[in-house]
Amino acid sequence: MQARQAALHLLDAVLREKRMLAHVKVPADGAEAARASRLAAQVLRQIGAADAVLEPYAMRKPQLAVQNILRLGVVELLGNDEDAHGVTHELVSIAKKHPKTAKASGMVNAVLRKVIADGPEAFAAAPAQRVPPWVDKALRKRIGADGLRAIQEAHAKAPPLDLTPKEPGFTLEGAEILPTGSLRLHGHPQVTALPGYEEGAFWVQDAAAALPVKLLGDVAGKSVLDLCAAPGGKTMQLAAAGADVTALDVSEPRMERVAENLARTGLNAKLVTQDAFDHTGKYDAVLLDAPCTATGTIRRHPDLPFVKNGREVEPLTKLQMRLLDHALTLLKPGGTLVYCTCSLLPVEGEFQVTAALKRHPDLRVIPADPITLGGEADWASPEGGLRLFPSHWPDRGGLDGFYMAALRHS
Numbered sequence: 001m002q003a004r005q006a007a008l009h010l011l012d013a014v015l016r017e018k019r020m021l022a023h024v025k026v027p028a029d030g031a032e033a034a035r036a037s038r039l040a041a042q043v044l045r046q047i048g049a050a051d052a053v054l055e056p057y058a059m060r061k062p063q064l065a066v067q068n069i070l071r072l073g074v075v076e077l078l079g080n081d082e083d084a085h086g087v088t089h090e091l092v093s094i095a096k097k098h099p100k101t102a103k104a105s106g107m108v109n110a111v112l113r114k115v116i117a118d119g120p121e122a123f124a125a126a127p128a129q130r131v132p133p134w135v136d137k138a139l140r141k142r143i144g145a146d147g148l149r150a151i152q153e154a155h156a157k158a159p160p161l162d163l164t165p166k167e168p169g170f171t172l173e174g175a176e177i178l179p180t181g182s183l184r185l186h187g188h189p190q191v192t193a194l195p196g197y198e199e200g201a202f203w204v205q206d207a208a209a210a211l212p213v214k215l216l217g218d219v220a221g222k223s224v225l226d227l228c229a230a231p232g233g234k235t236m237q238l239a240a241a242g243a244d245v246t247a248l249d250v251s252e253p254r255m256e257r258v259a260e261n262l263a264r265t266g267l268n269a270k271l272v273t274q275d276a277f278d279h280t281g282k283y284d285a286v287l288l289d290a291p292c293t294a295t296g297t298i299r300r301h302p303d304l305p306f307v308k309n310g311r312e313v314e315p316l317t318k319l320q321m322r323l324l325d326h327a328l329t330l331l332k333p334g335g336t337l338v339y340c341t342c343s344l345l346p347v348e349g350e351f352q353v354t355a356a357l358k359r360h361p362d363l364r365v366i367p368a369d370p371i372t373l374g375g376e377a378d379w380a381s382p383e384g385g386l387r388l389f390p391s392h393w394p395d396r397g398g399l400d401g402f403y404m405a406a407l408r409h410s
């Protein structure tokens with residue numbers, strides 16, 4: 001009961017209050033809390049399919065709390081093959097407990113029973129959930145309807161757990177070693193219980209997010225500024241690769257996470273809590289993992305499409321442009337800048353780079369070779385960067401959407 005009740009609380013926070021799940025406390029403990037988060041995420045990933053199944057039964061659109069009970073029921077019954085009697089019984093009890101939903105408990109019971117018998121076909125046939133219109137608009141012209149469909153299908157699935165090992169050669173039972181060097185685990189492993197966690201043998205980082213540091217090449221002994229560093233995934237990679245790292249971020253609480261991560265992994269970096277625009281100095285390399293819409297992480301954060309509305313795209317792209325220009329001033333002659341974002345939108349990736357080339361006539365892209373990084377030839381983007389989509393490596397479990405490019409003054 002605890003997990004389902006908590007999952008409904010999370011769904012309400014996202015769908016009614018427009019809050020990101022990361023900012024909502026899960027009203028459950030331990031394994032029940034983890035299960036609640038998984039269930040809520042699953043409903044958000046498959047809400048379109050659930051609503052398609054429920055449509056024939058809804059005479060009037062029920063209020064959101066009832067709708068969410070029904071959606072959770074559909075996803076569990078048809079998506080997870082859960083014990084039908086147990087799920088229905090529990091969701092009806094939850095509905096009865098709350099004054100707002102009590103009156104609808106009979107309807108919940110009747111609809112869920114019908115869904116078990118009549119719903120599987122509609123659930124299987126429902127198209128994968130659409131990306132928000134502002135993402136659709138930005139992508140459709142570039143990748144077409146088929147490309148979008150493939151991304152939507154990737155978004156509908158729970159992603160695997162990717163880890164970056166501190167030392168090459170470290171592995172875990174059941175882990176796949178990806179050609180790019182990340183470890184990949186399927187199922188729902190509890191990260192903190194994995195062997196090697198306490199000793200800091202690895203950290204959680206999507207395989208795509210581990211590529212920008214690799215794009216910098218050999219950083220051993222070089223001074224590298226991680227300009228937007230928190231929570232520190234790339235800082236740890238740089239330190240593990242032997243760089244002399246300065247990790248900077250404007251957010252004090254987030255810098256505390258960097259410090260904790262470095263302490264757990266026994267890695268070193270100079271920590272600076274500062275606005276990037278106030279930072280001066282010269283480095284052999286700068287990594288700019290700029291703040292962005294994070295639309296590349298929708299499969300890990302299925303709440304994002306329900307909370308964000310695209311209004312932040314313009315201020316973010318302006319900030320990215322200013323950060324990129326400032327980052328270029330922090331390079332020693334011959335130094336390399338890697339610009340990256342975990343966004344699906346070209347305005348936060350490819351277009352930032354082509355615009356920077358126009359603003360700085362002496363700037364050039366060092367063409368990225370996806371093959372030497374362990375990737376696929378079609379990850380290469382025409383201007384010389386790498387463009388990754390969740391639909392890449394579908395048989396391996398996909399990748400977060402990412403863009404990255406290495407730049408140098410000629």
Ligand SMILES: C[S@@+](CC[C@H](N)C(=O)[O-])C[C@H]1O[C@@H](n2cnc3c(N)ncnc32)[C@H](O)[C@@H]1O
Binds near residue numbers: 229251275289292
């Ligand atoms: C995409 S996240 C960085 C993720 C990080 N590189 C990693 O791999 O773990 C972007 C970061 O930029 C930081 N940020 C935003 N504006 C900034 C600014 N003006 N100066 C410095 N950091 C900034 C945010 O606090 C946030 O931590």
